[in-house]
Amino acid sequence: MYESAPRDPCGVVRRALDAVSLSDDELVRILTEVESLARFVDAAGVRLAAEVAHRSRRELGGERLSARRGCRNGAELVQRATGVSGASAGRRIRLGLATRADVGLAGGEIPARFPAVAESLAAGDLGVEAAQAIVTTLEPTLGVADPSHAAAAEADLVAAATETWTDEPEHRADGAIGGAAPPVIDADTVRVQAKVWAEYLDPDGSAPDERDEERRFMALHRPRRGLVPVTGLLLPQVAAMLRTYADAWTSPRTEPVPDPTRAPGDCVPDDAADGDGAPAETRSRAQVMHDVLATALNVAARVVDAPSVAGNAPTLVVVARESDLVSGEGAAQTDDGTALSITAARHVGCAGAVQRVGIDAAGRIVGLWSSERCFTGAQRRAIALRDGGCVIPGCHVSAAWCEVHHVVPHADDPDGTTTDNGTLLCWHHHRTLETSGWAIRMVDGLPWIKAPGWLDRAGRWRPSRPGGPTAAGQSRVRRQR
Structure with missing residues (x-):
């Protein structure tokens, strides 16, 4: 593994300040290198804040550093010295104390409560947000969990948080060597994985607060x-x-939730295109929430226990000409006359939500596809147990909201509706898989992912990091390989 810090930090900062002149590739590379540099600075700030807190502990009385500087405690001193908010000062101190080694009364060293996090922070490999996600999630379990299990959880989470898409240094055109690579997962994903480990370490957890349960309602x-x-x-x-599901649908260009007292026409979404030519999100946050609810109803209609309609499970019937299905051109329609593109008809068919009816030019029925080719409830439950949610790294959509994707299309392998050919994708990633640059293949019954070229220049395949109950077991399998 090469060094995380840029070789020329001052040059990186100067280039970053002139961001308007950067090409697209330079912009992303400099952004990654600045973040790599910031990890060292943030780690130093955390370490210094913890030292201020240690020298301001109550048992020192009037000799406390904070008292000698006219502050009530270490957090106030950090806040006044740096100008950060009180909440930020508190977070820095808590993380710093959790990763700070100390000296005991006998002169021996007392290791940090989270030594793996401390080491990665000091090396500049782990970001502060990811470190906070690990520490704040695992810390409540330390009093009840087996110490070896807690250490294993910390080591696994640090390894996941510090894994990058590219392990080899980048040789640029100017002969310099790049010193940073994009991480495979972000701090939000680290927190999700930490919660899985916390549930394993402390199965009992804390009792849910049900004081307000009686007040729940929807009208x-x-x-x-x-x-x-x-x-x-x-x-x-x-x-x-x-x-959480709405966040997966919301693009960075999404407007904030509008004031509910304003008329609907007062909220005008920004539908301008992004700089890379991709269409911007045209929905407001509130409209996204509406569409999430619509998707939830569609998901509910697919479950086995859904109420019947005239004795049948609620099923979307899609009618299309057989020639259009073969050519991929033309249009389809639902049984109520709503027009669909052939691409949309094929996609919802993959998700198992439709029954397809083929007709010829005269309108005669020439094909009737049952839902048997779709994944059964038992298969979906097994795949959900294995994958835990959408397998695209950084996506946090849970299994309940995902669709099962045929990795090898059904048209290419009619007998491929098996758990070894199905994986979970959220609504968004399922529909954009062919255009987003992500790729999926199955290896020994497990999904492997290849990132877009701008993330992983080497174009390597990696096993997905599951979020389900099988996560710990699959981590061991990956290490053995």
Whole structure:
């Protein structure tokens, strides 16, 4: 592994300040190198904040550093000296104390509570946000978990957080060697994986707070100007699930949630294109939340226990000409006359939400596809157990919201509807897989992922990092390989 820090930090900063003149490739590379440099600076800030707190501990009385500087405690001294918020000062101190080695009364060294995090922070390999995610999530389990298990969890999370797409140094055109590579997962994904480990380390956890459970409600009111007002109070876990899925749908260009007292016409989304030519998100955050609910209803319609409609499970029927299905051109329509593109018809068929009916030019039925080619409920549950959620790194959509994707298309392998050919993708990544640069293949029944070229210049295949109950076992398998 090459050094994480840029070889010429001053030059990197100067280039970053002139970002307008950078090409697309330079912009992404400099962004990555600046973040690599910032990890060293942030780690130093955490270490210094912890030392201030240590020298300001209460048992020192009037000799406390904070008292001698006219501050109530170490956090206030850090806040005044740096200008950061009180919350930021507190977070720096908590992380610094958790990763700080100390000296005991007998003169021996007392190791840090999180030595692997401390080592990676000092080396500039681990970002502060990822370190905080590991420490704050695992710390409550230290009192009940087996120390060896807790150490294994910390080591696994640090390894995941510091893994980069490119292990070899980049040789640029000017002969210099790049000193940074994009991480495989972000701090949000580290926190998700840390929660999985925390549940393993402390299965009992903390008792849920049910004081407000009786106040939960949702009400649909009478239509008003063609729309149905909705009011309610959601339980935190329900709101968190909805918000997490909405985050996966929301692009950086999404507008903030509009003021609910304003008329719908007052909220005008920004539909300009991004600089790379990709279409920008045209929906507001509130509109995204509406579409998430619509997707949830579609997901519910696919479950085995869904209420029947005239004795049948709710099924979307898609009608298309056989010649259009073969050529990939033309249009399809639903049983209520709604027009669909052939691409959309094929896609929802892969997700198992439709029954396809083929007709010839005269309208005669020439093909009737049952849902048997779609993944069964038992297969979906097994795949969900294995994958835990969308397998694209950095995506946090849970298994319940995902669709099962045929890695080898059904048209190429009619007998390929097996767990060894299915993997979980969220609605967004399922529909953009062919254009986003991500690639998936199955190796010994496990999904392997290849990142877009701008993330991984080497174009290597990597096993997915599952978020389900099998995560710990698969981590061991990867290490053995």
